Amino acid sequence: MSKYIPGQPLTAVVERIEIQKLRQGDNLILGFSIGGGIDQDPGQNPFTNDKTDKGIYVTRITEKGPADVAGLREGDKIMQVNGWDMTMVTHDKARKTLTKKNQDVVRLLVTRRSLEEAVKQSMGKKQ
Amino acid sequence: MDTESTYSGYSYYSGRSRGSHRHGERSRDRHKSRGKDSRSEKSVTITAPPAEPLLADPAVRGEQVQDDNWGETTTAVTGTSEHSLSQEDVVRITKDLEESVGLDCRRYLGLALAVVLGLLVFLTPLAFLALPHLLWPEKLQSCGTACEGLFISVAFKLLILLLAVWALFFRPPRAGLPRVFVFRALLAVLVLLFVASYWLFYGVRILDSQDENYQGIVQYAVSLVDALLFIHYLAIVLLELRQLQPCFSVCVARSTDGEARHYNLGQLSIQRAALAILERYYCDFPVHNPALLSASKSRAAKHLAGLKVYNVDGEFPEAPAEGPGNNAAAAGMVQSQSRAMIAAAARRRDTSHNELYYEEAEHERRVRKRKSRLVVAVEEAFTHIKRMQEEEQKKAPGDVMDPREAAQAIFPSMARALQKYLRTTKQQHCHSMESIQQHLAFCITNNMTPKAFLECYLTPGPTLQYGRDHWLARKWTLISEASVTSGLKDGSTFVLRCLDFGLVVTTKRIPYIQMSEEYIDPKSHKFVLRLQSETSV
Numbered sequence: 038m039s040k041y042i043p044g045q046p047l048t049a050v051v052e053r054i055e056i057q058k059l060r061q062g063d064n065l066i067l068g069f070s071i072g073g074g075i076d077q078d079p080g081q082n083p084f085t086n087d088k089t090d091k092g093i094y095v096t097r098i099t100e101k102g103p104a105d106v107a108g109l110r111e112g113d114k115i116m117q118v119n120g121w122d123m124t125m126v127t128h129d130k131a132r133k134t135l136t137k138k139n140q141d142v143v144r145l146l147v148t149r150r151s152l153e154e155a156v157k158q159s160m161g162k163k164q
Numbered sequence: 165m166d167t168e169s170t171y172s173g174y175s176y177y178s179g180r181s182r183g184s185h186r187h188g189e190r191s192r193d194r195h196k197s198r199g200k201d202s203r204s205e206k207s208v209t210i211t212a213p214p215a216e217p218l219l220a221d222p223a224v225r226g227e228q229v230q231d232d233n234w235g236e237t238t239t240a241v242t243g244t245s246e247h248s249l250s251q252e253d254v255v256r257i258t259k260d261l262e263e264s265v266g267l268d269c270r271r272y273l274g275l276a277l278a279v280v281l282g283l284l285v286f287l288t289p290l291a292f293l294a295l296p297h298l299l300w301p302e303k304l305q306s307c308g309t310a311c312e313g314l315f316i317s318v319a320f321k322l323l324i325l326l327l328a329v330w331a332l333f334f335r336p337p338r339a340g341l342p343r344v345f346v347f348r349a350l351l352a353v354l355v356l357l358f359v360a361s362y363w364l365f366y367g368v369r370i371l372d373s374q375d376e377n378y379q380g381i382v383q384y385a386v387s388l389v390d391a392l393l394f395i396h397y398l399a400i401v402l403l404e405l406r407q408l409q410p411c412f413s414v415c416v417a418r419s420t421d422g423e424a425r426h427y428n429l430g431q432l433s434i435q436r437a438a439l440a441i442l443e444r445y446y447c448d449f450p451v452h453n454p455a456l457l458s459a460s461k462s463r464a465a466k467h468l469a470g471l472k473v474y475n476v477d478g479e480f481p482e483a484p485a486e487g488p489g490n491n492a493a494a495a496g497m498v499q500s501q502s503r504a505m506i507a508a509a510a511r512r513r514d515t516s517h518n519e520l521y522y523e524e525a526e527h528e529r530r531v532r533k534r535k536s537r538l539v540v541a542v543e544e545a546f547t548h549i550k551r552m553q554e555e556e557q558k559k560a561p562g563d564v565m566d567p568r569e570a571a572q573a574i575f576p577s578m579a580r581a582l583q584k585y586l587r588t589t590k591q592q593h594c595h596s597m598e599s600i601q602q603h604l605a606f607c608i609t610n611n612m613t614p615k616a617f618l619e620c621y622l623t624p625g626p627t628l629q630y631g632r633d634h635w636l637a638r639k640w641t642l643i644s645e646a647s648v649t650s651g652l653k654d655g656s657t658f659v660l661r662c663l664d665f666g667l668v669v670t671t672k673r674i675p676y677i678q679m680s681e682e683y684i685d686p687k688s689h690k691f692v693l694r695l696q697s698e699t700s701v
Contacts, residue, residue, distance in 0.1 A: 070700040078694040096698050128697050135701045 047124065050156050051116055051146040056107040058141050067135060067143065068102020069095050069109055074128030084112040092116075093123045093131045095147070113147040120144075281352060282329065285392060288359055289318060292366060292385040300374045311379040314386050321389040328396050332403070338443070341435045342642060343649050347402045355395060362388050407432045412652050412671045416441055419659075419666040420457055423449055428674075435648040438660055441669060442640060450624040452665055455590035463516060467509060527588075534585040535622070541581040542614040545574040549608060571605035586621065594630055595621065 058065040073082060075091045084094050095113045098105050115123045118134050126134070135143060293315075296304050307315075370381060407430035414437070417424040425448055429437055549570050565573065582600065586592040607617040620629065642648055643666075644658035654673035659666045 067701045070698050072696065072698045074697075076695065078696055081694070081696050097700070099700075128695075128699065132699045132701060 049116060049148045050152045051148045052108070052152060054104075054107050054109055054145045054147055056103050056109065056143050056145065058143065059103045065136070065138065065141070066102070067104050068099040069104040070097040071115070071128075071131055071135070072096040074131055075125055076127045076129075085114070090114075091125070093126065093128075109145070109147065110149065113149050115145055115147050117146040118143055278333070278352075281355065284359060285329075285355060286322065286326065288362065289322060289385040289389050292388065293318070293382060295371065296375075296378060296381055299371070300376075303374060303376050304378050305376050307378050307382070311382050314379075314382045318382070318386055318389055321386070321393060325389065325393055325396060328393075332396070332399060339439050341439065341648075343435060345436075346433065346649050351395070351399050351402065354398075355392075358391065358395065359388075406430065407436070410674060412437075412654070412673055414441065414652075414669055414671045416445065417668050418449065418452070419668055420452065420454070420664070425449065429652065429671075431651060433649050433651055434644055434646060434656070434658055435642060437652050437671075438640075438642050438648075438658065438669070441667070442660060445667060446628045447626050449626060451594060451627045451630055453590060453594070453624065454664060455593070463520070466516065467514075531585075531588050534581070534588050538578070538581040538585045539614070539618065541578045542618055545578045546614045546617075548574055548577075551611065567605040567609045568601075570608050571601050575601055575604060582621065591621070591624065594624075596631070599631060 056067055058067055071093050073079070073090075073092055073094045077091065079091045080088045082088065082090060082094060084096075093115045095104075095109060095111055095115065098109060098111050115131070117123055118131075119140065121134050123131055123134070366384070369375070370384075375381065409430050410428035411431050412429050413426055414429055415424060415426050425444070427441065427444055429440060432440065552564065579597075583592070586595060603620065604617065639662065641661045642658060643661055644656075646653075646656055646658075652671050654671065657668070657670045659668050661667075
């Protein structure tokens with residue numbers, strides 16, 4: 038994941054993931070847990086080498102849940118949710134953005150280290 | 165140096181010098197050392213109650229001129245065996261004792277010089293005050309009030325100066341050092357120059373012109389006493405205060421068994437540093453026990469004993485042609501021989517480490533067994549003695565003993581166990597029966613427990629604790645590459661040799677410490693909670 042420098046555009050290789058929310062009783066659940074946020078402590082993030090990264094990360098995926106089915110993986114960093122930026126939000130804002138009651142589907146842009154490496158490898162092969 | 169422990173009743177210096185460093189010891193009372201050191205060459209221990217004069221023997225240079233036939237008069241004493249005393253020795257010793265009386269005069273010369281200087285210093289102000297009254301009393305102005313007040317000032321300042329000089333200089337000397345104590349000599353010269361210049365001025369301007377202003381003369385005398393007090397202040401700073409702040413860390417290691425200690429010293433000359441180290445040696449280092457070193461020597465002998473070099477190829481050294489050529493060939497042969505021996509010894513399957521291991525384990529066991537027997541015997545012996553209370557003393561004056569008799573009464577029951585223990589730990593020559601009984605009486609008097617009594621036998625204590633015969637060397641030789649009056653420097657080393665062993669001293673300078681400060685506002689201690697929430701969506 039590229040390091041965020043304030044004021045500079047951020048470049049990342051992302052994957053588009055579309056998750057259909059599952060209705061369980063009165064709730065619409067997505068089947069994963071998030072951690073991180075600008076009001077949280079980034080030093081405890083096990084999924085990144087950059088310990089100042091305050092982005093939103095996927096910390097747990099429920100097996101066979103909607104997120105698992107859609108292809109989300111543990112350790113993914115969520116960059117956008119339905120067009121809303123997730124790189125500089127508080128934890129609570131991220132939760133609210135993901136759990137809007139009037140939306141049945143969320144489209145996420147996520148990035149992970151393996152994506153970058155795959156792109157680099159393919160670019161290297163081309164050359 | 166050991167083999168040259170030349171002593172004679174005739175030469176003033178004992179011990180040959182190495183290079184330019186003479187040990188200008190003054191000859192002292194001599195007596196033969198106890199011949200218990202296991203060395204083949206005998207030498208006489210020069211022990212002395214040193215009475216160092218105030219200025220360390222300025223007559224040293226004078227002696228040099230007189231003693232130019234030391235080649236004939238110096239004799240090397242080699243005893244016939246360890247414990248015998250040959251007839252020559254006896255004769256020589258008696259001659260020594262007679263000679264030493266004459267030699268003491270030279271030692272006291274320095275003391276006499278110091279006393280003369282002191283008298284000069286004290287009598288000068290009084291002379292300044294008294295001479296006008298003696299020489300031109302009628303011309304002299306009468307002494308007014310202010311002037312008489314100055315008399316009191318002179319009197320008290322002289323008294324203070326007297327006490328201060330007595331406190332600083334008239335202390336029993338601790339040692340005899342090889343060279344002049346530089347600072348003391350400088351101070352003496354300074355005082356002499358100072359007093360001489362005052363006398364010069366007084367003689368020219370006051371005596372010759374017969375000045376009538378007595379108050380001026382009195383003020384002049386007061387200024388002299390003031391300046392003397394300031395010189396005394398200088399003396400305190402140079403002699404006492406300068407070396408108090410630790411500057412160097414010295415490591416002192418004994419050459420025979422590796423006992424080492426570290427001390428902090430200030431800025432001292434090498435000879436004064438050596439003196440400070442020796443005083444601490446007597447208090448800190450455990451006593452030197454030559455009996456403990458025999459094991460390693462025998463092992464070392466065994467290593468080389470099994471190998472002998474034979475010359476198979478028949479390379480004979482050339483017939484002695486020129487000196488250098490022959491020496492080179494012979495040296496080359498010797499070198500190749502020793503290399504061959506080292507290589508062979510390395511290759512040999514040596515099992516001596518095995519023997520050492522088992523021997524040491526066995527020795528350990530034996531010592532522990534003897535120690536437990538000893539402890540039990542002593543505890544049992546102590547139970548036979550009971551301190552009598554006051555009331556009982558009046559009632560039964562029959563079988564009452566004083567501490568010495570009590571000690572003698574219980575000593576036999578523990579004597580054998582103690583003797584065996586001392587033999588096993590090779591300490592039996594350190595403690596005589598008399599000293600053990602004395603110690604026992606001392607412990608009984610002071611209500612000490614058996615464990616307290618045994619403590620000084622179980623661990624070797626500092627050298628001072630043992631009897632005088634064990635201070636085997638109060639004569640030490642300072643061996644140094646730098647001049648002994650030069651100051652200690654970082655990395656300077658010197659050796660203090662006595663007859664049996666040497667103390668190797670290395671110095672290191674305490675580093676310069678650069679400290680900076682950082683101010684912490686007490687209000688700046690603030691804390692936050694580290695949040696790590698995980699929310700499931």
